[in-house]
Amino acid sequence: MLDGFEHGRVTSGASGVYDAVSGSFTSSTTHVHSGLRAGRLNPAAAACNFQYNFAAGNRVVCTSFYIYFETLPAADSSLMRLNGSANQLFYDLSSNKFQIRDSGSAENLDVGPSLVADQWYRVDIELDTSTGTRTCTCRIDGDAGLEASTSFAVAAADITFFLYGCAAA
Numbered sequence: 591m592l593d594g595f596e597h598g599r600v601t602s603g604a605s606g607v608y609d610a611v612s613g614s615f616t617s618s619t620t621h622v623h624s625g626l627r628a629g630r631l632n633p634a635a636a637a638c639n640f641q642y643n644f645a646a647g648n649r650v651v652c653t654s655f656y657i658y659f660e661t662l663p664a665a666d667s668s669l670m671r672l673n674g675s676a677n678q679l680f681y682d683l684s685s686n687k688f689q690i691r692d693s694g695s696a697e698n699l700d701v702g703p704s705l706v707a708d709q710w711y712r713v714d715i716e717l718d719t720s721t722g723t724r725t726c727t728c729r730i731d732g733d734a735g736l737e738a739s740t741s742f743a744v745a746a747a748d749i750t751f752f753l754y755g756c757a758a759a
Contacts, residue, residue: 595629600640613638615755623656623710631755639755644748649720651749658710662686671753672717677726677740679715681705688713690728695742702730719747 598617599607614632622628631638644651651672663681669688670679680698682689687700688711702711714729724744730736 595627596625598627600629608640609643609751610641611639613755615640621658621660623658628658637757639753639757641751641753643751646748648749649746650716650718651752652714652716653752654712654714655754656710656712659705659707661707662705668756669754670713670715671757672715672726673719673747673749673751676724677717679713679728688728688730690715690726690738690740692724692726692740692742694724694744695740697740697742699738699740701728701738702736717749719744719749721746 595617597607600611600615600617601608613636615638616630616632618628618630619626621630629640655670657669663683666683667681668678669681671677676693678691680689680691682698682700685700686704688702688705689698689700691698705711712731714732716725716727718725722743722745723741725739725741727737727739
């Protein structure tokens with residue numbers, strides 16, 4: 591994701607940066623990783639997210655982003671999706687960690703350290719759908735020891751979008 595949110599635009603379409611925006615997505619100057627602003631997703635808002643769409647033909651997508659929790663979620667929470675619901679990054683309440691989930695393989699793998707509030711985490715994710723195996727790899731804070739990967743046999747297919755945020759409150 592090539593977006594440090596310095597633009598502060600929270601709309602979609604011709605006047606905005608994103609292809610779709612839902613819920614209470616705002617600009618924050620209080621908690622920033624670098625620069626003057628960060629995007630803020632209201633954790634109590636249903637369907638609070640933004641989405642980038644990809645042109646046809648993209649079968650390997652890599653993204654890195656920073657995430658900060660003012661308070662930790664009180665339930666399992668979807669944080670990011672690539673290509674529909676097949677591959678997602680979650681906050682897993684029972685382990686208090688990030689978790690990558692692949693709906694096809696039913697793999698739910700914890701990744702990274704136990705999470706704490708008021709700390710930034712860098713998330714690196716790669717989804718590869720270019721062969722007969724869909725692979726999703728996630729690394730936290732650039733540490734190879736904090737990495738997990740899922741794989742699932744499925745026909746090669748285009749990756750159509752990246753959605754950051756939650757689909758429900």
